[in-house]
Amino acid sequence: MTDAATAAREQIDVEMVRQRSYAQIPMGRYGEPEEVAAVAAFLCRKRRGIIKSASDPCFDAGPQP
Numbered sequence: 001m002t003d004a005a006t007a008a009r010e011q012i013d014v015e016m017v018r019q020r021s022y023a024q025i026p027m028g029r030y031g032e033p034e035e036v037a038a039v040a041a042f043l044c045r046k047r048r049g050i051i052k053s054a055s056d057p058c059f060d061a062g063p064q065p
Contacts, residue, residue, distance in 0.1 A: 003021065007014040022028050 001009075003014050003017045007017045010017070021030075
């Protein structure tokens with residue numbers, strides 16, 4: 001669900017939803033599309049090592065706006 005949809009459903013400001021989301025993300029922000037693409041490209045490589053899927057906890061970039 002997007003921040004705007006959550007804000008509308010909860011009848012609060014979208015910025016409040018973003019700040020609440022950021023507080024739960026270790027980096028404190030949403031991942032940029034380029035960052036997510038770089039991780040996806042890495043996971044598609046044959047030499048990715050022991051990482052087997054996007055379910056790895058460090059892959060989570062948080063919800064996208």
